[in-house]
Amino acid sequence: MSNNTNHKNHPHNEEHMNLEQCPMMIVQELFGGKWKLLILWYLSTDVMRFSELQRKLPNTTRKMLTQQLRSLESDLLIHREVYPVVPPKVEYSLSHKGKKIIPILELMFEFGSGYMLDSDINNNNQS
Secondary structure, eight states: OOTTOOGGGOTHHHHTOSGGGOHHHHHHHHHOSTTHHHHHHHHTTOOEEHHHHHHHOTTSOHHHHHHHHHHHHHTTSEEEEEEOOSSOEEEEEEOHHHHTTHHHHHHHHHHHHHHHHHHTHHHHHHO
């Protein structure tokens, strides 16, 4: 597949007209949460505790971060390890299935970097 692939020409378009069977709908459901992509991005390089994730995502609430983590865990994209110590210690990491998105996250990072340069986003946000 080339970089200039036209998604309208993909053979799966006809067979997935029903949104319940559309692979892109599944992707939207898995990664559509406000903080999910960033959580996965941070976990792609390291195992992290809740407080570390919260520091990386200062604009999220504790409740929202908990909801996003639970959703990613229930979708088997992250692993939650609870250690039997006092105070409780919980660490999050990408699951085997979650690690499959790393190349896509890297491409998204590259796209975002290029987009920022092309669009001069840094200068536009300062005005």
